Amino acid sequence: MKSRFLVACALLLGTLSFGVSTGLADKQDRKREQHTLVREALQRGEVLPLVKILEIANQQVPGDVIEVELENKKEALIYEIKILTGTGRVREVKIDARTGAVVKVEDD
Structure with a gap:
């Protein structure tokens, strides 16, 4: 058994x-x-190269990039870049991967 x-x-x-x-x-x-x-x-x-996308992100939010994701949302490729600012705040910059247009900047 x-x-x-x-x-x-x-x-x-x-x-x-x-x-x-x-x-x-x-x-x-x-x-x-x-x-x-x-x-x-x-x-x-x-799609724009990541180097160009990171330049755009740092123009919007100066700081250290701590994470990058590429998401496929509603037929658009969107880079989501998390940046640690000099004040210790984490911000997320969303950028259209094809055009380089900043879609959104928000606190993470």
């Missing part, structure tokens, strides 16, 4: 770990695909 329980537990754990690893693999594949799409858009000139 005890050995059946152990076998059942082992099968359950194996099934759970397979589901988790498959889900992680799918997520990693989607990330790779997104990175490839953004890289290709950059090469075609459809």
